[in-house]
Amino acid sequence: MTRNNYAPYITITREEWAKRSDDPMLHLLKDIDALHGLNEPLTTEEITQIYVPLSRLLNLYVTAAQGLHTATNSFLGSQIHKVPYIIGIAGSVAVGKSTTARVLQRLLSAWPNHPRIALVTTDGFLYPNRVLEQKGIMNRKGFPESYDIRRLIQFLASVKSGKGKVTAPVYSHLEYDILPNELQTIESPDIVIVEGVNVLQVRPRHPQAQREPAIFVSDFFDFSIYVDAEEKDLQEWYVERFKSLRRTAFQSPDSYFHRYAHLSDEESEFFARGIWNEINKPNLELNIMPTRFRASLILEKGSHHFVQSLKLRKT
Numbered sequence: 187m188t189r190n191n192y193a194p195y196i197t198i199t200r201e202e203w204a205k206r207s208d209d210p211m212l213h214l215l216k217d218i219d220a221l222h223g224l225n226e227p228l229t230t231e232e233i234t235q236i237y238v239p240l241s242r243l244l245n246l247y248v249t250a251a252q253g254l255h256t257a258t259n260s261f262l263g264s265q266i267h268k269v270p271y272i273i274g275i276a277g278s279v280a281v282g283k284s285t286t287a288r289v290l291q292r293l294l295s296a297w298p299n300h301p302r303i304a305l306v307t308t309d310g311f312l313y314p315n316r317v318l319e320q321k322g323i324m325n326r327k328g329f330p331e332s333y334d335i336r337r338l339i340q341f342l343a344s345v346k347s348g349k350g351k352v353t354a355p356v357y358s359h360l361e362y363d364i365l366p367n368e369l370q371t372i373e374s375p376d377i378v379i380v381e382g383v384n385v386l387q388v389r390p391r392h393p394q395a396q397r398e399p400a401i402f403v404s405d406f407f408d409f410s411i412y413v414d415a416e417e418k419d420l421q422e423w424y425v426e427r428f429k430s431l432r433r434t435a436f437q438s439p440d441s442y443f444h445r446y447a448h449l450s451d452e453e454s455e456f457f458a459r460g461i462w463n464e465i466n467k468p469n470l471e472l473n474i475m476p477t478r479f480r481a482s483l484i485l486e487k488g489s490h491h492f493v494q495s496l497k498l499r500k501t
């Protein structure tokens with residue numbers, strides 16, 4: 187463990203972090219069927235050494251927040267209803283945000299004091315393609331201006347005010363567009379995981395909008411995770427995912443990329459590298475990477491998605 191007294195983070199190596207798996211509480215969690223039924227690309231070792239201890243740390247933080255809620259109620263002498271704990275997950279396209287979010291959702295739901303975990307992705311708050319085309323920014327999907335941030339903030343404000351039932355729009359990666367007739371409903375969850383490239387971004391205020399409130403997505407987070415990796419690895423993971431989607435999802439006539447279903451592996455690799463270099467890499471460098479040090483925890487991945495070290499914000 188590296189403790190630099192003047193840095194806001196404690197750096198923890200994989201080996202040290204994995205030792206947190208020795209906590210007796212974790213033996214209960216490691217045995218649960220959910221670990222075997224995750225059906226995710228992670229090895230059992232990666233789940234046990236990295237994600238199970240992470241769920242334990244988060245359990246401690248959520249438990250502490252629940253204690254604070256009880257303290258507030260006792261101070262006010264009234265019963266304010268509980269609001270969900272919100273965890274943000276940020277990072278580049280293809281770094282593994284949605285995989286991390288799904289695994290944490292499963293692991294966190296095994297703890298008795300927070301069984302209800304909702305998962306929301308910020309893709310749902312992208313403007314529909316029709317609007318992106320009108321604005322001339324169809325090739326800027328994922329950039330700050332491609333999201334309806336005001337709607338995302340309204341959604342989070344409703345969740346964090348304890349409103350029982352809240353809805354969010356839904357994005358389809360297959361159709362590459364918002365599904366106009368679908369909404370995701372979340373109902374009184376204990377924890378909400380919000381995952382997306384933009385969750386730690388601070389929106390530049392419009393120069394004329396003097397009275398626009400300076401509220402950011404991350405103002406609603408109790409904890410945030412930035413999943414980090416080197417650009418050369420990210421590019422490979424993006425290309426691999428694209429090639430495997432070409433073999434599977436793109437074969438469907440409903441897929442936006444169906445027109446590329448006939449491409450050879452080599453051609454789709456060339457195409458995927460083009461999208462990466464034109465859209466996702468500049469977005470990473472300009473808008474995503476600069477938000478890294480706003481996170482409570484940074485997961486530092488090496489090749490093959492293995493977490494090599496972690497940076498935890500001193501609290």
Ligand SMILES: Nc1ncnc2c1ncn2[C@@H]1O[C@H](COP(=O)(O)OP(=O)(O)O)[C@@H](O)[C@H]1O
Nearest residue numbers: 227228278279280281282283284285423427491
């Ligand atoms: N921990 C992991 N181990 C192995 N493969 C992973 C891991 N996390 C993600 N992947 C793979 O990497 C690719 C990108 O992951 P995904 O979760 O879709 O990223 P994001 O949501 O950040 O775009 C997918 O093909 C996924 O299967």
Ligand SMILES: CC(C)(COP(=O)(O)O)[C@@H](O)C(=O)NCCC(=O)O
Nearest residue numbers: 278279280309327328382383461465
């Ligand atoms: C909508 C997204 C920004 C979302 O990224 P994700 O949360 O899946 O990492 C991304 O999937 C995307 O569509 N990027 C634009 C370029 C591309 O087609 O990859």
